[in-house]
Amino acid sequence: MTLITTPFGFSSTAAEVAHGIDLAARRALVTGASSGLGAETARALASTGAAVTLAVRDTTAGERVAKDIAETTGNHEVHVARLDLTDPASIAAFTAAWQGPLHILVNNAGVMACPEQYTAQGWEWQFATNHLGHFALATGLHDALAADGARIVVVSSTGHQQSPVVWDDVHFAFRRYDPWLAYGQSKTANVLFAVEATRRWAADNITANALMPGAVYTNLQRHTGGQGSGRVPAEFIKTVEQGAATSVLLATSPLLEGIGGRYFADCNEAETVDHRTNTLHGVARYALDPAGAERLWTLSEGLLGDRAH
Template identity: 40%
Template sequence: MGRTWSTADIPDQTGRVFLVTGANSGLGLETSKAVARRGAKVVMAVRNAAAGKAAAAAIADEVPGADLDVRTLDLADLDSVRAFADAFEGRLDVLVNNAGIMAPPRSLSPQGHESQFATNHLGHFALTGLLLDRLGGDDPRVVTVSSLAHGHGRIHFDDLSGERGYTPVRYYGQSKFANALFGLELERRFRAAGSGAKSLIAHPGLSATGLLRSTSTLIRVVGRMVVPLTTQSAAAGALPQLYAATEPKAEGGQYIGPDGRGERKGAPAVVKFVPQAYDTDTARRLWDVSEQLTGVKYPLPAAA
């Protein structure tokens, strides 16, 4: 990519509409701020309305005149996802599937799905499918945020809810591996449909975000000791997804992450998933299961 890429390289986004999930903190807040500064209208999808309004006010203090629209969305609840999509009007240029929870004690969503799989994957799968007909404009994109944790993940098709073998880290890995499979399969289906839209995937390396709030007590205590020594800032961690969302040279199907050692820190670069993420049979099986569990059918053909 040549010299180090930064928010200064984001092209003018005037007239473009971004939807960012989890926009009130961490990567989502930094992403919203960066594109608002370049003129985009940003729909800030948040679970907690008060936190969203506070985040929007903070952005407005730094970016006077920022065009921000705070809306409530609980990705763990498919009824909330449908209500949000039903109320969304107008064109959408870029969808950033950013929100997530990490390694909490086992709990179930209102529809009975394991909370990490529900929030990190199923909610975004449903949201993307329900908003697909709004995705348009010049260079429409879907950016899905995965994680280094995808590398130890697999899809537990025989125990998706973790009823028999739940551990917080294992099922976080499942959800992030699902993000990778989904993002790549969505790109294949865009191409099969002859769509002009792009699906890209990004990961933040090791970044200081609010994810530790959802973890178990032990992971949270250990994390508070380790995070300051090993991570980069949320602003730096947001750069890969900002590159994927705005860089004109970015291509569909690319995975963008930090270029430093172990992809833990650094400038945005094209990186590689673990080999299992490119398994099209697993991706199609996950896609079919996700359509069944969410009730959202995509108007896109499977790739040949």
Template identity: 55%
Template sequence: MTTPARITTPFTASSTAAEVLEGHDLSGLRAVVTGASSGLGAESARALVAAGAEVTLAVRDSRAGAVAARAIARSAGTPAPQVAVVDLADRRSVARFVDSWAGPLHLLLANAGVVTGGLERTSDGWELQFATNHLGHFALATGLHRALAEGAAGRGEARIVAVSSTAHMRADVDFDDLHFERRDYDPQIAYAQSKTANSLFAVGATQRWARDGIVANSANPGGVATGLQRNFTRRQKESLAAAEAAGIFTYKTVEQGAATIMVAAVAGELAGSGGHYLDDCQEAYPVPNDADLADHPHGVKAWALDRVRADRLWSVSTALLQA
């Protein structure tokens, strides 16, 4: 069987979100961007608004969201985008947002994320990084499925972008101990597990929803200095510094980091095509699960694209949210 050619675009690691969106008229496109009060989420929202999209900033802190909305309006020369409160670690908060949504949705950008320095749990007892980075977005996407399908029917396609990370290469999803109830807690492994889950979600969503005109892809923005690192432990900071010194990654600006996200959101090369993991504005090359991160900083491990594991994660996530 012939291996499909990897999807490529004209953009590179140094491209910006604005460059990716140049020439795109997104008038009439309705988008939700989580974690949009700062960093990659705010820049992605700003770029979408500047291209004409109607964007809702889904944020945990309404005050920070309002500040971001005003900044986006000044930068884009448009009215301020809408702001809605969504705490992804609280499924009741997610449900309230879903219930309040009316009309079609064309783009869901699952960007929000947390990094913890130690073990933290939600009120449901779930490990916080997995609960926020994966389960909250899973609940949001499945809750908005009907709106996405309506958006696809009216515009020809709806897209979901799940923001993943090179960190996915550190760990698969441990289905036997998702919430670190038996194994020693390592915040780096917990984060890595959640980022693998983000990629697997894109695979699973495309398998189920492509017939509705909905496709999902995951995007690795690369190394970007954002508020996400504020809770890093000393060990995590040292690990990051060592990776930078070894050339595993170089820091990008937030505008450059958002470029790969925008490729997943609008690029024609991905029309009707999902389940891909993007890196530096291209589909990443696959590597075996035992590959060393230092040797393949722009690859994607097999466990992050495995359809069987994607199905299992979907079933497990559904069960957790219905319990």
């Protein structure tokens, strides 16, 4: 399979990727869009003429961002809705309230390397937020996504190379909790979701791709020491505008029409690797494994009950 390449790269910005794209009469939904990469992704999508909904926990912050996006893009079809990805009831209410088609879903919200914490259902917090919440959202919106064909964009991370999905102990019931292993597992789940959603929903003209946005300092780093932590060399650091570029590419580029189940970094498809890399590139073979992707879907359906398609 030939890797997909584009004219864009490490330094490209979301605005550059979106330039010249016309998505008038299309509808987009971005989770975690009250700050950081989500806000910039929503801004770029709004600049194409799409109607954009910011799905956020903090609607006050979301309204501030929506107002700023409307003012900077001239697009006033920017809306805010409350969504808590750790609360199945919140997700169910959100999906029940959605009306009409949805053309672009950007699963952007996430937590990284947080202290040990569990949802009311006993689900490990990072797996619940980064994967299960978005799984429930996408399956709950399936009919809206299928109405006119859609793209799902899943923000993963090179951190997926830290861990596959550990099937026998997803929620650290027996393993000693490690924040980075939990993060890695959840980011692997993001890629596996894209693989299986593309396969399962092919007849609905729904495609899903995953991506590594790059090393960007946002609120995501609140548990890891932030910009002064030194975890990533300075030459690998991107601005928020650069970090949102790959998400926007997968959401809008004609080059990705009909393409799904793949993983991108720096606006290009990443090579498959069989060992952890010392760069921010490469996708672990286990993250693209079709059998693992189907197994994760079944596991997720079982955890969430009959609300998943």
